[in-house]
Amino acid sequence: MFFTLRWHEGAVEFIDQRRLPHSIAIVRCESASAVAEAIRDLVVRGAPAIGCAAAYGYALAALAARHQPLPEFQQALREASAMLEASRPTAVNLAWALQRMARVAKESAATGNAPTGLAQQLLHEALAISAEDVSINRRLGEQGAALLPDPCRVLTHCNAGALATAGHGTALGIIRSAVEAGKRISVYADETRPVLQGARLTAWELMQSGIPVTLITDSAAGHLMAQGEIDAVIVGADRVAANGDVANKIGTYMVAVLARRHNIPFYVACPLSTLDSSTPTGRDIVIEERPAHEVTGDTTIRWAPEGVTVRNPAFDITPFDLVTALITEHGIWQPAP
Amino acid sequence: MFFTLRWHEGAVEFIDQRRLPHSIAIVRCESASAVAEAIRDLVVRGAPAIGCAAAYGYALAALAARHQPLPEFQQALREASAMLEASRPTAVNLAWALQRMARVAKESAATGNAPTGLAQQLLHEALAISAEDVSINRRLGEQGAALLPDPCRVLTHCNAGALATAGHGTALGIIRSAVEAGKRISVYADETRPVLQGARLTAWELMQSGIPVTLITDSAAGHLMAQGEIDAVIVGADRVAANGDVANKIGTYMVAVLARRHNIPFYVACPLSTLDSSTPTGRDIVIEERPAHEVTGDTTIRWAPEGVTVRNPAFDITPFDLVTALITEHGIWQPAP
Numbered sequence: 324m325f326f327t328l329r330w331h332e333g334a335v336e337f338i339d340q341r342r343l344p345h346s347i348a349i350v351r352c353e354s355a356s357a358v359a360e361a362i363r364d365l366v367v368r369g370a371p372a373i374g375c376a377a378a379y380g381y382a383l384a385a386l387a388a389r390h391q392p393l394p395e396f397q398q399a400l401r402e403a404s405a406m407l408e409a410s411r412p413t414a415v416n417l418a419w420a421l422q423r424m425a426r427v428a429k430e431s432a433a434t435g436n437a438p439t440g441l442a443q444q445l446l447h448e449a450l451a452i453s454a455e456d457v458s459i460n461r462r463l464g465e466q467g468a469a470l471l472p473d474p475c476r477v478l479t480h481c482n483a484g485a486l487a488t489a490g491h492g493t494a495l496g497i498i499r500s501a502v503e504a505g506k507r508i509s510v511y512a513d514e515t516r517p518v519l520q521g522a523r524l525t526a527w528e529l530m531q532s533g534i535p536v537t538l539i540t541d542s543a544a545g546h547l548m549a550q551g552e553i554d555a556v557i558v559g560a561d562r563v564a565a566n567g568d569v570a571n572k573i574g575t576y577m578v579a580v581l582a583r584r585h586n587i588p589f590y591v592a593c594p595l596s597t598l599d600s601s602t603p604t605g606r607d608i609v610i611e612e613r614p615a616h617e618v619t620g621d622t623t624i625r626w627a628p629e630g631v632t633v634r635n636p637a638f639d640i641t642p643f644d645l646v647t648a649l650i651t652e653h654g655i656w657q658p659a660p
Numbered sequence: 661m662f663f664t665l666r667w668h669e670g671a672v673e674f675i676d677q678r679r680l681p682h683s684i685a686i687v688r689c690e691s692a693s694a695v696a697e698a699i700r701d702l703v704v705r706g707a708p709a710i711g712c713a714a715a716y717g718y719a720l721a722a723l724a725a726r727h728q729p730l731p732e733f734q735q736a737l738r739e740a741s742a743m744l745e746a747s748r749p750t751a752v753n754l755a756w757a758l759q760r761m762a763r764v765a766k767e768s769a770a771t772g773n774a775p776t777g778l779a780q781q782l783l784h785e786a787l788a789i790s791a792e793d794v795s796i797n798r799r800l801g802e803q804g805a806a807l808l809p810d811p812c813r814v815l816t817h818c819n820a821g822a823l824a825t826a827g828h829g830t831a832l833g834i835i836r837s838a839v840e841a842g843k844r845i846s847v848y849a850d851e852t853r854p855v856l857q858g859a860r861l862t863a864w865e866l867m868q869s870g871i872p873v874t875l876i877t878d879s880a881a882g883h884l885m886a887q888g889e890i891d892a893v894i895v896g897a898d899r900v901a902a903n904g905d906v907a908n909k910i911g912t913y914m915v916a917v918l919a920r921r922h923n924i925p926f927y928v929a930c931p932l933s934t935l936d937s938s939t940p941t942g943r944d945i946v947i948e949e950r951p952a953h954e955v956t957g958d959t960t961i962r963w964a965p966e967g968v969t970v971r972n973p974a975f976d977i978t979p980f981d982l983v984t985a986l987i988t989e990h991g992i993w994q995p996a997p
Contacts, residue, residue: 344965369864511971514955516853516877516962517867520958522964530965538971540853540955542911543878546947546976549913574879577914581919618851618877619859624960627859628681628867629853632874634848639883 325531327372327486327523328379330450333386335379338369342488344527353401357579362410362417365518368417369487370597372458374416377407378449382442382472391440397437400428412611413570413638415562415599420452424611456489459594462652464495464500467557467592468656471497474507478544481515481572482524483559483592493592494557495528497650502534508534511553515572516541516615517635518651541574556582556589558577559648563591567643567658568605576639579646588647595651605640613637661765664709664823664866665716667787670723672716674704675709677823681864692721692740695921699754705857706824708793709900709935711753714744715786717778717806728778733775739948752899756933757789772971793826799989801828801837804927807992808834811844812891815881818852818909819861820896820929824968830929831894834863834987839871844974846872848890853878854954854972876910893926895917897986900928900935904980904995905926905942910973925984932988942977950974 325347328337335358339348350366352358358380361367384403388396391429404421411417427448431441471477479496484495491499501508510529527534539547547553553636556578560587562570569575569591582589602608615633620626627633643649649656662684665674673694687703689695695717697702702714703930711723721740725733741758748754764785768778814835821832828836838845849909852858856941859875866873869976876884884890893915902976906912939945952970957963964970980986986993 329893368671408888458787470703483766487921514853516879518853522968523729526968530968535969537971538955538964539971540910541877542853542914543971543973543976545914545917546910546973547971573877573883577879577882577918580882581917582915584917597797607879618875621958622956626958631863631867632872634876634884636880636881636883639880640886652735 327489328453329366330374331378335376337361337376338366339366340363340524343523353383353409354379354387359406359410362407363572368481368520370414370559371418371488371594372486373411373414374420374596375449375453375456375489376419376534377488378424378452380423381408382446382449383440385428385445389438391438393432393438396441397428397432400425410437412609413561416596417594420586423452426446432562445465451491452639453489457491458650460488460491460493460496461500463592463594463650464496466506466652466655467492467590467650468501468506470588470590470650471501471508471555474509475501476509476511476552477555478511478513478547478556478578479525480521480558480578481511482520482528482574484525484528484529487559493594494559495525497557497590497592498534499532508535510546511537511539511547513541513544513574513578515574520572529542540570545581548581549588553631555585556587560591560593560597561609561638562602562620563593563649564602564604564608565600566604566654567646567649568640569643569646570605570608573636573639575643580614581643591646591649593649593651597655605622605642608640610639612638664791664826665704667711667716667968672713672720674713676683676703677705677861679701681859682919687782689717690720691743692717692726694708695720696747698724699744705751706819708825708830708931709823710748711757711933712790712826713756714789714909715761715789717744717756718758719783719786722779722782724764726775729768729779732774733778734765734769737762738803739915741787753933760789761785766997780856790826794828796989797825797828797833797935798837798853800830802986803835803989803992804834804929804987805838805841806844807925807987808838808843808845810893811846812838813846813850813889815850815851815884815890815893816862817895817912818866819857821862821865823861823895825866830931831896832862834894834927834929835871836869843982848874848876848881848884849876850878850881850911850915852911857909857995863939882918885918887925890924893924895928897928897930897934898975899939900930900986901939901941901945902937902987903941903981904993906980906983907942907945907975913978914975916978920982926982928983928986930986930988931934932990942979947976948974
């Protein structure tokens, strides 16, 4: 099986998600700035995976500065943290992981630890964040798997899989857990324009795991629901506001509205690290607008006219009242009836 | 300005829509079989444009056979008609135009006209069909334009423009008429996966006409509606059933469901030739499933994994109760309240 990210011989390594499914290439990052670049360039994506990556980036900054005096060491950590946090605006796990790393650094420094010891401790914390992510996803997966009928045809949007986490996945983790529990699950994967994470990643990841998957255009989801071919929708989340509103990949809201029309349960896989209790509602979440070239063509070709105006919001907001349940590692959260 | 199709020096000429927006190439067809090939290969597409093209193909067959005796001439027309009708068997306007041409041939032969005169008459009929298509679209456009506020931000899906007709367009004809009437119209064009007629054709066509257009992914439409950035939706139709249900490009249904949620008017431009009164409801319309390669990549690249299963329905059905009004050249048709 593939890995999404790992610590290996003094650096963090990522499977290069820009090159999947055609080639399996590894990107090795030996500095915090290299990690920030990998996040920005979508070598690694998915809110939980980005959190793990940022923690490793923070640890790399600590290791690089470990022979400096404490104030310079702490300044290096602050700079690395700011740079890593700016690499992707919407994913809350990024800030969550960096805050956790900073807290460890602060508390450990307060006990008199020197930079060399602090750096080791921060690396251990980054490793712990990744290990915890996998076990959180397994607990979340079991919660969600219990909600699915057998058999079940699940629609998913984007990739909230092992490739979006340190392993197992969130939305796809529920599917994996259901399959492990013996349920007959088949998946419809929205291709997820513009970056095609569904076509490139979800289809590949599920095929790797031997789980039946059918690729469709985003526009075909409504037709399949109308034909009675979808039993449940499961998606991930980039950020969940305090009122339960969900920020996730552009197009998630469309799927939620259609699922409601067809009385199909709409589940959001939401590790608690994705919950942003400091953001009151979905309206308070800033939606990242990404470059036009993602819409006007693909890596090697261009199909839209030269000079065309483009809007490319990367996320949308699904109001909590369209969500059947937010599935966390500690139980499920449902809107008031 | 561009033309979609025209009669020029003894042949029919098409702008090659397969090569837009990158190059403006003209395909010249001097025989009925060349026209059938152009229809089959998507040099020309869009139900009204295909009807006009077939009529020209029929006229070309008549001109080629005009020095033969009447029985051989009539046999040549029958053969050409069968070949043209088979070029896109699902297009309603194709059969409609060929039946009209055959009726003229039959009635004129009955009055004693010889093949040379008949051929001239059939060419005039083909020219009339194209001219009528433009005037129908202009009348339809005026009907629709009156419904739009000023200013108005219109979302459209696929291409129901001048490129889908002999000129002016149906959905985009409404927009053109509104602009001509002095209204400030801007357009959001869904890219329209999988064949990207919105990105390739609608964006190009509107830019050529100086009408402001912004290209978005199909998945972004819901987000823009939620943000209050869409005032009306206008789409075309491939076929409208007797109960008002609309078959149109895959994704139209999703847009209609979202428009209803946001109380945005959803208009369908529907020349009466698109109304199929012999089909009772949308459920009776067979949905064509097209090849997987349209979804797994584009002309020169492939992004999905080798061997992935694909579903590729080309159309979906929008129930009439989601339609604010069907706009025809003879007034508008609305669901009972």
